[in-house]
Amino acid sequence: MDVIHTDVLVIGGGLAGLRAALGARKRGQKVIILSLVPPKRSHSAAAQGGMQASLGNTAKGAGDNEDIHFEDTVRGSDWGADQEVARMFVHTAPKAVRELAAWGVPWNRVQAGPRDVIIDSQRVTLTEPEAAHGLITARDFGGTKKWRTCYVSDGTGHAMLYAVSDRTIAEGIPVHERMEAVSLIHDGERCYGAIVRNLISGKLLAYVARATCIATGGFGRIYQSTTNAVINEGIGAAIALETGVVPLANMEAVQFHPTAIFPAGILVTEGCRGDGGLLRDVDGHRFMPDYEPEKKELASRDVVSRRMEAHIRSGKGASNRFGEHLWLDITLLGEAHINGKLREVKEICQHFLGIDPAKQWIPVRPAQHYSMGGIRTDAHGAARGLSGLFACGEAACWDLHGFNRLGGNSVAETVVAGMIVGEAIADFCATPEGDMHVSTALVRDCREQENARFADIATSRGQESASVLMQRMQAIMSEKVGIVRNGDDLTVAVDELKNLLLRSRQIGLRSSAPGANPELTTAWRVQKMLKLALCVAYGALQRSESRGAHFREDYPRRDDAQWLKRTLAFWRDPEQRVPTLEYENLDVRHMELPPGWRG
Amino acid sequence: MISILRRKNDTQPTRRLCIQVLRHNPADAASVPHLQAFEIAEAEGMTLFIALNEIRATQDPSLQFDFVCRAGICGSCAMLIDGRPGLACRTLTRDLGTTITLAPLPFFELIGDLSVNTGKWMRGTSERLQTWIHSSAQTDLDALEAPMEPELAEAIYELDRCIECGCCIAGCGTAQMREKFVGAVGLNKIARFRLDPRDDRSNDDFYELIGDDDGVFGCMSLLGCHDVCPKQLPLQTQIAYLRRKMAVIGLA
Numbered sequence: 001m002d003v004i005h006t007d008v009l010v011i012g013g014g015l016a017g018l019r020a021a022l023g024a025r026k027r028g029q030k031v032i033i034l035s036l037v038p039p040k041r042s043h044s045a046a047a048q049g050g051m052q053a054s055l056g057n058t059a060k061g062a063g064d065n066e067d068i069h070f071e072d073t074v075r076g077s078d079w080g081a082d083q084e085v086a087r088m089f090v091h092t093a094p095k096a097v098r099e100l101a102a103w104g105v106p107w108n109r110v111q112a113g114p115r116d117v118i119i120d121s122q123r124v125t126l127t128e129p130e131a132a133h134g135l136i137t138a139r140d141f142g143g144t145k146k147w148r149t150c151y152v153s154d155g156t157g158h159a160m161l162y163a164v165s166d167r168t169i170a171e172g173i174p175v176h177e178r179m180e181a182v183s184l185i186h187d188g189e190r191c192y193g194a195i196v197r198n199l200i201s202g203k204l205l206a207y208v209a210r211a212t213c214i215a216t217g218g219f220g221r222i223y224q225s226t227t228n229a230v231i232n233e234g235i236g237a238a239i240a241l242e243t244g245v246v247p248l249a250n251m252e253a254v255q256f257h258p259t260a261i262f263p264a265g266i267l268v269t270e271g272c273r274g275d276g277g278l279l280r281d282v283d284g285h286r287f288m289p290d291y292e293p294e295k296k297e298l299a300s301r302d303v304v305s306r307r308m309e310a311h312i313r314s315g316k317g318a319s320n321r322f323g324e325h326l327w328l329d330i331t332l333l334g335e336a337h338i339n340g341k342l343r344e345v346k347e348i349c350q351h352f353l354g355i356d357p358a359k360q361w362i363p364v365r366p367a368q369h370y371s372m373g374g375i376r377t378d379a380h381g382a383a384r385g386l387s388g389l390f391a392c393g394e395a396a397c398w399d400l401h402g403f404n405r406l407g408g409n410s411v412a413e414t415v416v417a418g419m420i421v422g423e424a425i426a427d428f429c430a431t432p433e434g435d436m437h438v439s440t441a442l443v444r445d446c447r448e449q450e451n452a453r454f455a456d457i458a459t460s461r462g463q464e465s466a467s468v469l470m471q472r473m474q475a476i477m478s479e480k481v482g483i484v485r486n487g488d489d490l491t492v493a494v495d496e497l498k499n500l501l502l503r504s505r506q507i508g509l510r511s512s513a514p515g516a517n518p519e520l521t522t523a524w525r526v527q528k529m530l531k532l533a534l535c536v537a538y539g540a541l542q543r544s545e546s547r548g549a550h551f552r553e554d555y556p557r558r559d560d561a562q563w564l565k566r567t568l569a570f571w572r573d574p575e576q577r578v579p580t581l582e583y584e585n586l587d588v589r590h591m592e593l594p595p596g597w598r599g
Numbered sequence: 600m601i602s603i604l605r606r607k608n609d610t611q612p613t614r615r616l617c618i619q620v621l622r623h624n625p626a627d628a629a630s631v632p633h634l635q636a637f638e639i640a641e642a643e644g645m646t647l648f649i650a651l652n653e654i655r656a657t658q659d660p661s662l663q664f665d666f667v668c669r670a671g672i673c674g675s676c677a678m679l680i681d682g683r684p685g686l687a688c689r690t691l692t693r694d695l696g697t698t699i700t701l702a703p704l705p706f707f708e709l710i711g712d713l714s715v716n717t718g719k720w721m722r723g724t725s726e727r728l729q730t731w732i733h734s735s736a737q738t739d740l741d742a743l744e745a746p747m748e749p750e751l752a753e754a755i756y757e758l759d760r761c762i763e764c765g766c767c768i769a770g771c772g773t774a775q776m777r778e779k780f781v782g783a784v785g786l787n788k789i790a791r792f793r794l795d796p797r798d799d800r801s802n803d804d805f806y807e808l809i810g811d812d813d814g815v816f817g818c819m820s821l822l823g824c825h826d827v828c829p830k831q832l833p834l835q836t837q838i839a840y841l842r843r844k845m846a847v848i849g850l851a
């Protein structure tokens with residue numbers, strides 16, 4: 001049997017995984033990273049707008065500090081966040097930006113002197129301080145009191161991912177590409193690594209490790225309309241769930257981004273609105289001030305997305321043959337600004353819509369964007385339920401974002417969490433617990449079990465089609481577990497998803513190509529994705545309140561008396577058809593910022 | 600005036616597309632490279648991403664290809680589209696004829712059908728050219744960052760925008776003849792780090808890496824790379840500039 005041994009196995013080559021790997025490597029651990037794709041193609045590369053850190057270098061960032069960033073983050077989360085984590089995060093984010101600068105990220109810089117910007121559709125002249133010339137600059141993003149989002153044009157995630165990935169090459173950390181972790185090796189108490197499928201040959205291998213870290217990103221592809229990459233299928237979270245002992249937290253907390261181009265779902269960054277872009281309706285009317293007189297287009301994402309959907313429902317949507325949408329107008333920013341600071345947006349508009357955003361409005365509609373929920377960990381990334389298992393980045397829920405994440409806080413989270421969790425992994429490896437006594441029988445059994453699962457699908461005579469089930473799941477999620485939810489729709493959704501889960505055991509393949517047959521891969525994944533979809537839908541059905549991005553029209557208010565709680569979803573019995581939900585209270589006595597009005 | 604989507608004339612009938620794919624599965628001993636044709640109905644706004652996924656879902660589930668971001672950002676889906684290297688995800692079928700021929704990028708290891716192993720090649724090139732900031736300076740993460748001129752930061756980003764898709768290699772005359780040629784992707788990276796003041800390396804150090812025929816002197820200035828780069832990087836000027844700088848070192 002093919003067995004690979006290492007100290008630390010990092011599953012995921014996005015920003016979070018790479019940064020955690022670097023931390024553990026620096027402390028002398030042998031590290032291997034697994035990735036579905038070459039690491040630079042991870043979805044972190046798609047982050048456009050920027051990374052929040054309270055450097056306070058600019059005129060509009062003056063006076064910014066960790067405290068204000070903390071408050072913005074907690075308010076944004078609608079008090080769902082773990083405030084201890086939020087504190088640590090805001091404290092570390094400036095360090096992370098500077099570390100990235102040292103590794104080569106070409107952050108945009110402050111140009112001293114006067115400059116024209118658009119604020120609230122007015123041209124305004126700002127004067128940047130002489131002393132700040134050449135320091136890292138920042139732009140405005142939704143839900144923040146200061147301009148705090150550091151950026152590299154609108155290719156921030158790309159520049160960050162390339163710098164961090166190049167760093168791992170410099171440190172000689174191997175990345176095993178086109179490898180998919182398909183289950184965790186564990187005995188119910190300790191994790192010993194993962195069973196991994198080679199996506200070229202289709203063969204299964206065992207990676208045995210003292211510490212395993214899941215950094216597999218979000219699961220947006222359980223939705224039909226999403227800004228996420230096609231590889232964001234949440235398998236990392238699903239294999240943790242399938243251990244039966246590791247819970248997924250707050251899975252119902254799903255973020256929808258206001259400005260995905262319609263209908264393709266490709267994101268155009270919040271930076272468009274941060275830099276002064278406006279939302280308009282069928283009449284060309286700028287409608288956001290009618291609903292949110294203070295923050296307008298730059299209210300929290302969940303708020304803007306809901307307002308947009310409501311505005312469309314009120315009959316004010318524009319339409320094309322794919323359906324209804326609204327307009328994003330950045331023409332007022334001018335060609336020079338668009339060519340310099342919003343060039344990815346420009347390319348996307350050219351290639352996918354055939355329009356020039358300096359002259360024409362962009363058709364947009366909210367789409368699934370971010371998974372606040374994920375593998376429940378402590379404040380240092382140790383997963384609940386299995387010793388030796390860690391998680392970080394979008395796949396994890398150490399709970400920085402609660403029920404709504406602020407734009408720019410996610411790429412910041414990936415590197416900050418990587419810094420903190422990488423250290424925690426190294427600490428763990430240095431303790432007696434970090435030593436490992438693993439039985440070869442256990443490793444073999446885990447692999448055999450997985451082999452059998454793939455063989456079952458490959459040889460099944462079932463009549464169900466994997467792609468049909470996948471599409472149906474995605475449609476249900478977008479239609480019934482979307483931006484505006486209610487008990488009736490959610491009940492229907494849960495029932496249908498349960499049914500799809502049963503049907504997914506009857507998938508038959510049409511092709512038997514040698515190697516990693518893509519049809520087999522999809523068939524195997526859809527079973528896992530359905531479990532995640534059920535965690536989201538069932539969690540949303542049970543939570544009879546509205547908080548952050550989880551909006552129930554039948555319970556439109558936040559209900560702290562009942563629901564100042566984090567949802568934990570377990571899948572203890574492989575035969576169960578909905579997750580077992582438990583709740584943990586958020587302790588108000590330990591909150592630096594007690595629940596209040598979000599503003 | 601409200602602008603609208605560029606739209607096909609409604610009276611125009613839907614086109615039938617014939618998509619020919621060069622297929623081969625190296626994992627299958629019986630497989631021989633061959634063109635296979637698929638017919639589909641064109642839809643409005645259809646990209647090759649949409650078309651290929653439709654073919655896989657409805658006609659041939661074994662078809663192999665790579666898409667990740669499907670937004671022209673990640674560089675996964677480069678292939679030969681009617682013979683020319685490009686990103687399939689952002690290629691609209693309406694810009695092509697009714698018969699479209701797709702083949703894998705040449706030069707890279709074939710995984711199957713349209714999927715090639717660019718990642719392995721890029722990692723190897725990165726290791727060879729040491730494409731990371733070399734600095735002996737200790738960074739104090741609690742101190743103000745070192746300032747940089749705003750234009751310089753922008754100029755570095757201009758070269759940092761490479762997405763390692765491999766189109767430049769597929770479009771390169773030298774790469775077809777010299778297996779070890781680092782290509783425009785490699786040379787552009789050297790230009791990027793050379794421009795970056797945070798990197799301590801000197802021209803002499805860079806010469807060690809690219810001062811031969813597998814590096815900057817291998818380029819025949821055919822500029823295939825420049826024409827096909829989906830990010831429109833200024834490859835032509837960068838390579839020419841680098842060659843002049845390196846030639847000076849070579850002569851010294």
Ligand SMILES: Cc1cc2nc3c(=O)[nH]c(=O)nc-3n(C[C@H](O)[C@H](O)[C@H](O)COP(=O)(O)OP(=O)(O)OC[C@H]3O[C@@H](n4cnc5c(N)ncnc54)[C@H](O)[C@@H]3O)c2cc1C
Binds near residue numbers: 013037043046179228
């Ligand atoms: C279009 C878009 C724009 C965004 N813009 C911003 C922004 O401007 N600012 C901001 O703060 N945030 C932004 N975000 C969010 C942010 O980019 C992501 O949350 C973040 O990059 C996730 O990083 P990650 O490292 O956790 O995961 P990812 O970057 O998604 O990486 C996941 C990795 O895991 C690997 N993987 C997955 N499953 C497996 C498996 N089973 N086995 C092995 N490997 C596996 C993948 O290959 C990949 O390498 C944006 C998100 C999107 C979708």
